[in-house]
Amino acid sequence: FGSAATQIQRNPAYSELTSDDVSYFKSILGDNGVIQDEDRITVANVDWMGKYRGASQLLLLPKSSVEVSKILSYCNTRRLAVVPQGGNTGLVGGSVPVYDEVIVSLAGMNKIISFDNVNGILTCEAGCVLENLSTFVENEGCIMPLDLGAKGSCHIGGNISTNAGGLRFIRYGSLHGNVLGLEAVLADGTILDMLTTLRKDNTGYDLKHLFIGSEGSLGVVTKISVLTPAKLPSTNVAFLSCNDYTSCQKLLLAARRNLGEILSAFEFMDNNCIDLAMRHLEGVQNPLPASQTKFYVLIETTGSDESYDKTKLEAFLLRSMEDGLVTDGVIAQDISQASNFWRIREGISEASVKVGAVHKYDLSIPVEKLYDIVEEMRSRLGGKAEVLGYGHLGDGNLHLNILSSKYDNNILAQIEPFVYEWTSAQRGSISAEHGLGLMKAEKIHFSKSPEAVQLMGSIKKLLDPNLILNPYKVLPQSVL
Ligand code: FAD
Ligand code: MLT
Numbered sequence: 001f002g003s004a005a006t007q008i009q010r011n012p013a014y015s016e017l018t019s020d021d022v023s024y025f026k027s028i029l030g031d032n033g034v035i036q037d038e039d040r041i042t043v044a045n046v047d048w049m050g051k052y053r054g055a056s057q058l059l060l061l062p063k064s065s066v067e068v069s070k071i072l073s074y075c076n077t078r079r080l081a082v083v084p085q086g087g088n089t090g091l092v093g094g095s096v097p098v099y100d101e102v103i104v105s106l107a108g109m110n111k112i113i114s115f116d117n118v119n120g121i122l123t124c125e126a127g128c129v130l131e132n133l134s135t136f137v138e139n140e141g142c143i144m145p146l147d148l149g150a151k152g153s154c155h156i157g158g159n160i161s162t163n164a165g166g167l168r169f170i171r172y173g174s175l176h177g178n179v180l181g182l183e184a185v186l187a188d189g190t191i192l193d194m195l196t197t198l199r200k201d202n203t204g205y206d207l208k209h210l211f212i213g214s215e216g217s218l219g220v221v222t223k224i225s226v227l228t229p230a231k232l233p234s235t236n237v238a239f240l241s242c243n244d245y246t247s248c249q250k251l252l253l254a255a256r257r258n259l260g261e262i263l264s265a266f267e268f269m270d271n272n273c274i275d276l277a278m279r280h281l282e283g284v285q286n287p288l289p290a291s292q293t294k295f296y297v298l299i300e301t302t303g304s305d306e307s308y309d310k311t312k313l314e315a316f317l318l319r320s321m322e323d324g325l326v327t328d329g330v331i332a333q334d335i336s337q338a339s340n341f342w343r344i345r346e347g348i349s350e351a352s353v354k355v356g357a358v359h360k361y362d363l364s365i366p367v368e369k370l371y372d373i374v375e376e377m378r379s380r381l382g383g384k385a386e387v388l389g390y391g392h393l394g395d396g397n398l399h400l401n402i403l404s405s406k407y408d409n410n411i412l413a414q415i416e417p418f419v420y421e422w423t424s425a426q427r428g429s430i431s432a433e434h435g436l437g438l439m440k441a442e443k444i445h446f447s448k449s450p451e452a453v454q455l456m457g458s459i460k461k462l463l464d465p466n467l468i469l470n471p472y473k474v475l476p477q478s479v480l
């Protein structure tokens, strides 16, 4: 057994689960916290894309940090490997077992602990679903500093563990800036309280950053405190078409300069994405059906003065058309039109999966070069697969999706290692926001120096000497 997507062997140092283990877990979590039901286990063994599949026989549902601590302390002593799981929407095979790892789901830890509405600071458990947190803070006059297409399922703990970027990054920046504090449970069961809500705190090493983006390999995140910016009353969304990639770049520069403080999203997609979305997403309409152009850009503005913001956006669009950067465009007239624009952009992942097999690359590349890899990939593959380019252009983050009806090693051989070598040659990142997971654990050297990877290995061994947390993921086996 094991995932079809890895060649790594099961590490024989890990114990196999026994009925005594199950009895112990029942003694600390009760029967409801210990899931062996085949249907539920099957769901938890497979990732969102249906690409990575493990063979775990046990799903644990702790309700508190103390329960997480007891689970990990026991697994550490027994050498039982563990995979922490949030909403299971990760895209790199990090959230599901590779072999028979015990799945520790945070779904039962979904309480809001407090909200400080003077400073806009939310404190909650790690298993809260992002969309529920958004609804909660919006009722308090704030918004979450991140938003992504998986909001209805992903957990804030999963977002933090992947350091998710998403659609608001251009405005509010990384979770490394927005997360003020967190609590994590280490492999030996130690509960590490770093749950500060202070804006400023320069007392020693800022350890929380180790857990932001380490994909469950250093500890299980159990609580978090996060800054929530004010919810501003005026939002506008425009959907635009551009003839070429150079115009998209110039439009980005113009948007930064002319929309300035109200710019809240700048997303781009090529016409292959639009075609795909129209083929596979129900109920969406192409906002610019007559347009024959190659690129589309979604711009969102958010500000505090409705008429000022609208006038500013309209003037910007007019100037962009006069300058020839934009060939056509439409500003949403109501919420339903705005959500149709967003549905197209956010639905690209869902539409991609419907084709069958999807090879996903999530690259940071200097904006001038960002689309070159899409074109090179198209000519390498010569029509054997569909190649899409889209992403968070404002953050220099390209999503390169290569789609075919089924997984095919000949196609993969055309893509890898070329895509990683190309990105490395640009001094780009082979994972801008999705993480390394299982997919790219052995590829880290394309983006990080040998010395940096060695130090990461040392940190991993210090915090998790028996390597029970999320094995085979994030780091290459050679440094462990
Ligand atoms: P999971 O998928 O369950 O886990 C992800 C990783 O974190 C795994 O390694 C897991 O072991 C670990 N983990 C989860 N919870 C914890 C915890 N409490 N403690 C320790 N480790 C934990 N990502 C972006 O960055 N930007 C996007 O715009 C974006 N859009 C997406 C859109 C769609 C439709 C989908 C399906 C995914 C998207 N993603 C995006 C991928 C992204 O990584 C996840 O959606 C999200 O951040 C993962 O959260 P999750 O709770 O589902 O975590
Ligand atoms: C996105 O920006 O849509 C996501 O990161 C998800 C994806 O690329 O599939």
Ligand code: ZN
Residues within 6 Å of the ligand: 166, 391, 392, 399, 433
């Ligand atoms: Zn993304």
